[in-house]
Amino acid sequence: DGGITQSPKYLFRKEGQNVTLSCEQNLNHDAMYWYRQDPGQGLRLIYYSQIVNDFQKGDIAEGYSVSREKKESFPLTVTSAQKNPTAFYLCASSVRGGSGNSPLHFGNGTRLTVT
Amino acid sequence: AQTVTQSQPEMSVQEAETVTLSCTYDTSESDYYLFWYKQPPSRQMILVIRQEAYKQQNATENRFSVNFQKAAKSFSLKISDSQLGDAAMYFCAYRSVPGGFKTIFGAGTRLFVKA
Numbered sequence: 001d002g003g004i005t006q007s008p009k010y011l012f013r014k015e016g017q018n019v020t021l022s023c024e025q026n027l028n029h030d031a032m033y034w035y036r037q038d039p040g041q042g043l044r045l046i047y048y049s050q051i052v053n054d055f056q057k058g059d060i061a062e063g064y065s066v067s068r069e070k071k072e073s074f075p076l077t078v079t080s081a082q083k084n085p086t087a088f089y090l091c092a093s094s095v096r097g098g099s100g101n102s103p104l105h106f107g108n109g110t111r112l113t114v115t
Numbered sequence: 116a117q118t119v120t121q122s123q124p125e126m127s128v129q130e131a132e133t134v135t136l137s138c139t140y141d142t143s144e145s146d147y148y149l150f151w152y153k154q155p156p157s158r159q160m161i162l163v164i165r166q167e168a169y170k171q172q173n174a175t176e177n178r179f180s181v182n183f184q185k186a187a188k189s190f191s192l193k194i195s196d197s198q199l200g201d202a203a204m205y206f207c208a209y210r211s212v213p214g215g216f217k218t219i220f221g222a223g224t225r226l227f228v229k230a
Contacts, residue, residue, distance in 0.1 A: 031216065033218075035220075040124070040222055040223075041222055042119075042121075042206060042220040042221050042222045042223055043206065043220040044220075045217055045218075048216055048217070050216065056216070058217070088158065090160065092160075101148050101165065101167060101212075103150060103162045103165060104152075104160070104162070104218060106159060106160035106161070107159075108157070108158060108159050109158045109159075
């Protein structure tokens, strides 16, 4: 079955360390996205990518970085510059980013805790 | 900039009854899509229903239906014959048609279903 795999499910890091969250999809979707979810704030867009080797900043990109070297993969690095990194992170994909009716397909998320 | 507002942080419904979740949005665009996503305790976000702004007919998916009032910029979700499995966070979302790379989410409504 096709889907989006995020790993790990839970991640713990010390403050000052960079950490990379994995996101892999086998849906053959062109567009991929990273969202951050905090209680009471819904989902906020961190980065998105329409095609391989191209990505754009979302609303809250500061302190994060991404790469899109393969269509299937869109890893997110949370750097030490992110002031409040503890959150739930969701990866998503869609058939075509520019097609408004293409819904988002989500992974199961990664809960990152930084102490 | 577009915004999505869900004014009900929590709602509860008796099993087999009907409940309506509210959503309003703000946009200057005339063409867009609206979505309702469900996030159960497993945290896996799934699409519940979608509505195209140029269609006047309200979308329905089995027990789920929407009341789309374009002039009022309102997009409520009605769940009929509520089931225990409907308990979840529900997010209303907006997406532009031209260049629709960005989906904007509301803060969510947590729905409790009482047996």
